[in-house]
Each structure stands twice: as structure tokens, then as C-alpha cells.
Amino acid sequence: MAQYFSRRNLDFLLYEVHHATELTKYPYFEAHDRETFGMVLDSATQIADTIMYPHYRDVDRNQPELKEGKVTVHPQIKAFLRAVGEGGLIGAGFPFEQGGQQLPELIGSCVSFIMMAANNGMMYIGLTSGAANLIASFGSSVLIDTYVANLLNGTWQGTMALTEPQAGSSLSDITTSAEPRADGSYSIKGQKVFISAGDHDAVDNVVHLMLARIKGAPKGTKGISLFVVPKYRLTDEGTLEQNDVTSTGIYHKLGQRGTPAMHLTMGENDDCRGWLLGEPNRGLNYMFQMMNEARIGVGMTGAAIASAAYYASLEYAKERPQSRRLNEKNLLDSPQTMIIHHPDVKRMLLFQKAVVEGSLSLLMESARLSDLVRVTEGEEKENNELLLELLTPVAKTFPTEMGVRSVSEGLQVLGGYGFTEDFALEQMYRDIRITPIYEGTTGIQAQDLLGRKMTIKGGKAPQLLFAEINKTLAAATTYETLKPYADKLSRELRRLHEVTQSLLPFAAEGDYERYLMDATLYMELFGIVTVAWQWLKQGVAAQNALLTRNPAGEEAAFYESKLHTMKFYFHYEVPKTLGLATRLQDTEVLTIANDQTVLL
Template sequence: MANHFYSKRDLTFHLYEVLNAEQLTRLPYFQDHNRESFEMVLDAAGQIAESMLKPLLTEMDRKEPQLVDGKIRVHSGIRPIIRRFGDDGWINAPFSYEEGGQQFPATIMNAATFIFGAANYSSSVFPFLTTGAANLLRSFGSPELIETFTPNMYAGRWQGTMALTEPDAGSSLSDITTTAEATDQPGVYKIRGQKIYISAGDHDACENIVHLMLAKIKSGPLGAKGISLFAVPQKRPENGHLLDNDVLTAGVYHKMGYKGAPIAHLMVGSNDGCIGYLVGEPHKGLSYMFQMMNEARIGVGMNAVSIGTAAYYASLEYARERPQGRPIAEKDPSRPQVPIIRHADVKRMLLFQKAVLEGSLGLLLQCSYYADLVHAAEGDEKEKAALLLDLLTPIAKSYPSEMGCLTTSASVQILGGAGYTTDFPVEQFYREARIHPIHEGTTGIHGLDLLGRKVIMHNGKAVTLLLAEIQTDMAAAQVSPEGEALSNQLGAALVVLDKVTRHLLSLAPSDTEAFLADATLYLELFGHVVIAWQWLRQTTVARQAIANVHDDDQNFYQGKLMAARYFYEYELVKIHALSRRLISADRVTIEMQNEWF
């Protein structure tokens, strides 16, 4: 087990040297905070992660949840973890003082979730699923609903979930069949249907589960326009008691990774006794739910980076300690073996992880910063941040998720045969990484979103704003020959991206299928360019700082410069192959017929 599962030094670098997160305190909503309060939060996160979450990492993987007598039983350590998050105010920390929150920026909260996820991803999801569900209630629910449900959710006594997926409706939510039938009480409906893959959808670590559930009101509009949002508790509160609400657990899914958090199959209203409470207005459920999903997508990217980071430090520790072989030019077998970190190919795999993960962390914190501006700024600053966040969200979710599968694979490879055993944690990280390209929208969905919606929204205004941001950073980088070289490479990459984008958009009016057929590859290309931008930002800071520091900080900044070089030399160059494919007139995926497989 690695001694280090994340780098506090690197997190500090991103927050204060690159992002200058303290600037958020100029906004009235965050004005009571300062760097000291931010540091206190991150220190507290580190302590909880080290003392409560990390010790259960392997055990939660080995002893996965089981359905016993209609109830999912989870690891006994989960209950105290959830209550600790409730008692310490983590669950509602971003919310206003009036609601009992602490008005903390998303930038700092997401940095904390990075620490939690690196320690033990499965255990970290329970409290923050509740945060997302409670945020929907507080944003759109009536005062009565907020008062009924959120205090116990904030306290960690009641779990919150997001209940969307059904057996025949995954990404295609317009096809859900769960129904809601009005009763004689305003806003109260009878719910019938089933939901699958519901994270923390049932477990014995809380007293109650509150599902934020999508359903269609009978006689409502067809398709997505007919979807409404309901609060559907597992046990409904009435007159100070919790009564059975006909939400039955039909099964628990056994997964390849991320095993400590259960994913449930729920039968709702099988005995005609399930009551749901309308959240907001009828037929607006999908738009409400997308608020939570967009927030969650940044969280998914952060979780992918956190798992990848834990795997990186585990493989780095192993590479420094494991002797194997001799330098490639050494012919004398009597010479002692060297640690494998001395071998160029092992350094390549370590650099690959470092470059992808630290670049991705920069992007995710940048998006979190934009989210804070959307929430608390005004005027042009707010509008600009909203457009940039919308454009970058599919990349911030998908790039770390897809690449995290590759970086954790590199961790296993560094350990060789040992990495394939349960004696070391990297095989678990490899399995756990695979969920992130799937949940909160598959990579294919996000490719369609980026190319089919985000690039063209407001006549391309978001792309124009992003290019302006990148060009500002390119100009700042040209204070050194090395920075100028990277800036020129990034400029050439922007030309490639622009050429591909224009070509694909030219197809849109006449051939929609060809326009979007390779949207996932376009997402990948865009992702490489955006992460290269993040590395340019990091290297500009590192070059300015490195002349004035010594010892460990000298090594830290030098590592940044080398990781940036690696990314530009080994990763950014991949856009040329992607560009060639995206501009090609070959339509093999469209022309392939079902019968030919």
C-alpha cells in the first residue's frame, strides 16, 4: 500500500499558484473566507481521509454489499463515516448560512473530494450523493419539502440519491416508463415503476433513503417534455414516524470495482402504496435533474483523477523500491541491479500518469472556479464563466475518465506480475477506474453534447471565449524560450482543432449522421488540446518560481516542466492522427451493416 495517495504540494500549487483561488473571496458570497479557512478545510479532509477512509479501502473491496432479507448490508464502517460527514458539516458546506451551510466555494469542496476519492472512492460517494439530491430539493422544492427532508439529509441520517435509469431507458431518458398519478392532495402522487443502477439506492448505514426520481405524470406530454421530478422516500415521514413507502429492493448489482458502494435495483409502487412528492413544476423534471447531473459530471472527472492519482503514487513508490535489471548499456552481470525507476520505459509510464492526471486536475479545478463565478459573480463575468463551464464540462468529465483507465493500466504494468495480484492496490484502482466513462453520461453522449450542442451554442461564443483565454496564456508563456516553444506547439494544435471543427460543421446541414458519427473522437482531440493549455499555464508558473527555490521545491517545479514536455511530445501529437480520421470522407461506421458483423 502506498504511503502517499495524493500530493498536498501539487494541490496547493494548482489552487494558489496557478488558479489563485483566493480571488474568490472578493465575491460577497465567499467574502468570509480566506486562504487560512481554505487550508483548514483541506487539512480536515486529509485527516478524515487518512484516519477513516483509507484504512477501509481494501476491506470494502473484498467485503462487498449483500442483499439480505430485502435490505442491502454495507460495510459497518460506512455508518460512522456518513455521520462524521454530517456532524462536520460537509454535506451542506457549499450552501448558504441561512440553510446551515458554510458558503464554501466549489473549488475548495472539489479539492476536498479529490482527497477523499484518492483515499477510498467507494466510501466517499455516500455523503456527496446526498449533497446533490439535497441541492435539487433546496433549488426547486417547496419550503415544506425542504423542511421535511433536508435537515436529516444534511445530518447524515438520511441518504439522498438520483433515480433516473430504468431497464429500457438509460441515456434515453425520454423513454422512461415510471408513472405518477395525482391524488386528492396537491403535489402528492402515487408512483409506479422500477429503477436500476441506483447508487446508494438502499443500504443499512442510514435510517432512510430519499430518491430524487424522474417519472411521467399520467396524461402528460409525450417524451422528455412529460418528465417530472419527485422526492420519493424509502420511508415516508408522517406524524413523527417513518412509514413503509412501498420502495422495494429487488437486487444489488455486483460490480468489477467501486464495490463498497451499492448499486440497487428498485421496485417502486408494486403494492400500490408508493407516495412521491412533486419537486417544482410538473413536466420540468429533466431540466431540474440536469442541474444535478452537470455538477456531478465535474465530480465524476474529479473522482477519475483521484483514483488515477492513488494508483500513480502506488506505482511510483514501487518503482523506486523494486530492483530489477541494470542500465541498458551495462554489460557486467556482477553489477548490482537498479531500481526500475532508472529504466526509460518505466519513466515513460510514470510520466504518462503524471502528465494526464496533473493536467486533468488543473482543468477540473479551473471548471470548479468557473462554477463559483457562475454562482456568485454578476454581469459579464458570470456570463463568460457560464459559457466556458458549459463548453468544458463534457471534456472535464470524459477526458480524465477515459484516460484514467489507461493511467491505472500503466500503474499495473509498472508492477508487472505483482500488479495483477491482490497483494498490491493497483489492480483495485484499475477496476475502479472503469466506471467513470460510463456513469453521468457515457463518453459517446458527451461527444455528441460537445460537438452537437456546446461548440455551436450562441453562435460559437463559448469557443471564442476559450480561444481568447488560451491565447492570453500563450502570450504569458513566451517569457522564456521553452515557454515560447510550447506556446507555438499549442498554437499549431489550435489550427488543427479549428480546421477539424470547420470541416465537421460544414457537414451538419446536409449530413447529420456523418457530422456526429465520430463525435467521440472529436471530444478526444479537443481534450488533448485543452489539457495542453492547462500544462502551458502550469509551466509558466513553474518557470517563474524555479529560480527562487531550493531542494524539494526545485524538484517539484522541475517535475512540472518535464511532465509538460512529455505531454506535448507524447500526447498532444496524437491530434494529427485524430484530425486525419475526422476529416476523412470514409464512412465505414455508417456504411457497416448489422448483418456483416
């Protein structure tokens, strides 16, 4: 079995950097320990190795089809859903009383990472878990009893149905309507597009968490409600009947072809029924719970695909002989060297490794905060919530945007072979390209970061983040070898603060177009600095292990590799902030104009 992720790195991040076992001191997680965490990851790896990874190429080449109103998917999808359902992995984080395992999200996120690295074309269970969680959080006892168990056992699929043809990401413009019925349900009418896993034959039912507007509701996002709209509704006799949800079309995609993206039409026969989730007109507030979970999930998918690409290109570089080392060019009688020995190839591989392991650490930081939000109270809980809110758009964006670049470098390592179907890199490049678009494009995430998260509660969230980073700086300065990198990160924090302060006056004046004009560049700057923090955390853990455990052999090599990659990130990636900061503080405005002729 080819390698697509590193379990050793996963364990390092879990136990030496993010201290997963510390969560078990809280009553909610006290049933677990490192052994149970390991068993869950072993189970996920077994499913990934046997059911997912061997079919990665085949799932792509035999994509879903819509014929006569029915969507068929690769038969391996059903085997996968049955396995994760029976293994309790869909609802692993749910409470015991709801059939879950009360596992930390920190562990659940690693399960997602393993599976998406094996085969991201089987992107089904995150949507189902998110839908079940929304129903469990805000639904009536009837809705919970009807849907949650069937979602968590993998026999029913969950979706998130937001986007409409005329509205796109502008949710205030959705027109799907809901009118009350005498039986307490609502008549739903409208269309939704790009609904991942929106219909398929690997499950018995598909349950849509759908945004719609009740007749007479306020305009804009304040008038949006959330409904449970199943493909098949449950009758009084306990059987399933059609619910007037029609699969109108299926989008054929550049990548991630194993998961159907559907165009759905509701109420063509005036017989589509939905059930209100929570209170009227609060649908978008509820949906943000699932959206934020999905954003971190998309970030994890980006990191996972980049991981698979890294190990594929690393394997190729170790086995592919070409030319001789630059200092041996004239020794034509000597054998060719493996391309991993060429500096530029090593640079590309180190870039991939830095992106994958830096992204994964940031995502695990976010998952740990999610766990702390669940188990803490008062001011501590509020601080954890603010930190999680701040990091969520970054955790979605950095692993996906940088993941695309990372897979591109992996394809470059293979040269011409990377552009062919003989190797999986071309598929990984196609697959990862959607991740910066899913669940809010990079531009939307950037506007969320700069426009809302940096200023929420008087800027308390970034203050909390900087305080956390300062803890890492203090730990790093206790090691002579890490002091230069602590100094570099300190300078970057000052630079980020200066850039932020230079932009805030535009927001204070109400000139939000100017304030957010280059928000995407600000996101890139913020992401580089945040992941530098994660790399310094890893450097502290690695240096501590080398000094206190005196490891040898592969263990010593692992920690040395960590330090080497940390140095690479600081010397190759962090300097890019200088150009970004220069542009962000530049007074020349070139993208705000009423006259579009400049683009002709």
C-alpha cells in the first residue's frame, strides 16, 4: 500500500504539540485515553486502506450519472458508508445518549484527514454528520427521533442546501419559499444548485438542511429560515414516500467526481414538504454552525489531498534517476542520481511538506478549540469561541489555497509524467482545485476575517491570538537554536499589527470597499504568520524531544526533519510577507473604479 499520510506525524501533532490527552480531564471526554484514540484512528486507517484508497482512480473515472431521475454512484460508495456507519465514525463526536462516542473533534478531524487523503472522492460523511448535528442541536424531539439515528448509521445522507441559481453566495437573495400547512409542515418551492451528495443510490434517503423564506418574512438574511426537507418523507405508517424533490441536473466537475453535485427542484407538483428547524427567520444563524464545521472540513480536505500528493511525489523523486548532481556534471561515466538529490526538487518537496504539516497543525488547533468550547464555561468559553471564530476562515483558506500550490509543485516534481493519467498527481490537482471555492470562496473568507473577525468585540479575538502566540515565543526562546525563529515571528507579528492599523481607519470612516479592497492579500499575510506560529510550536516540541529523550535512528531523524522543515518555512515562505505588507499599505487604488474600460 502506497503512503498517503504519516501516522507518525499525526501522533506527533496530537500528543506532543496539541496534547490531545489533556482533553480527557473534562467529564465529557473522560471515557477516553490515548489507547481509545489510537483505536479510532486505526479503524479509520483500515477503512481507508481497504475500501477507499484502492478505488481512488476508479471512482474518478466512473463518476455519478443521472438517468431517468435516478443518480447512480460508484458501488464502493455504499460499502464505504456501511463501514463508517457500522464503525460509529459518522457520529463519533455525538453524545452517548444520541448513539455517539463523545470523541473530541481533535480526533474526529484526524479521521477525516486520513479518509480524505485516501480518497477525497468519497466526500459524504462530513455533510451527514453536520446535518445530524444541526437537527440534534435545534430540532424538536420528533425531528431528532426521525432523522438523527438514520443519518449517523449511514443509511441516510445529509446535505447542506443553500445555493440558488440566481443568488450564488449572496444568501440574502434566495427565493426558495415556504408556506405553512395545516399539519405543521411547510410547502417548499424553489431550486438549489451545487448540492454535494444531493442525491444518490448508495443510501435509502437524502435529508436536505435547506434555507428558505417563509411567506411574509423580512427581506435579506434576517428573513431566512431553516428546514428539514427529505427526498422521501415518513408516513404515519412508518413507510417512505416521495416528497416532490426532483433531481433536475447533475454537474460534471473538473475534480472530486465521486461525489455528485446536484441541481434540485422542489415543489414542481406542489407536494414538497419541509419541517421548520428551530425558530422562524433564524435559519442562517443555525446554518452557520454547519457552515463553520464544513469550512474546517474543507480545509482538512485540502490538507489531505496535499498530503497524498506529497507522498506520491516524494516516492517518485526517490525512484526517478535523472542527470547528475550539479557539481558532478562532467562525470559522464558516473551513474545518474535520483532527482531528490537536485536542490530545486528538494525545494519543491520541502514546500509540500511545510504546507501539509503546517496546515494540519492549524486545523488541529481549530479542532481543539472546538472541543474546549464544548467543555468550558464563562469567560474561558467565550475566549475559546472568539479564537475559533478568528481561526476558522484561516483554517479553511490556507490549507486550500496553499494546498493547490503544493499539489502543483508535486506535479512539477514528476515533470511531464505528472501531466499524464499514468500517475495520480493529475487527478489530485483536479480534485483540490474546488477546495478554495467550497463553503465560501477565498474572497468571502478574507472579507470575513478582515471585515468581521478582526474587529469583533473591539478586536478581542486577535488580542487573544497574539497572547497565544506569545506563549509559544516564550517557550521557543528557552532554546538557543530556536531564538532566531522566535525573533522572526515577533517581527512578523509587529508587521501584521502595523498593516492592520493602517487599514482600520477606512472601516472607521465607513469606506468598507476601500477597507476590504485587498482583503484576500491580507488573508494571505495573516495565514503565513499564523502557520509560522504552528511551525514554531512544532519546533519547540521537536527540540524538546531531542534534548530530553535522546532518540536514535528513525525517531531522531523524524525530529530533525521537523526542525529542518520549520527552518525552510521561515526562510522561504515567511519572507513573502514583506511584499504583501508593502501592497496592503500602498495608497494607490487600482481595483475600485466605475469605469470598466480599464479592463478592455
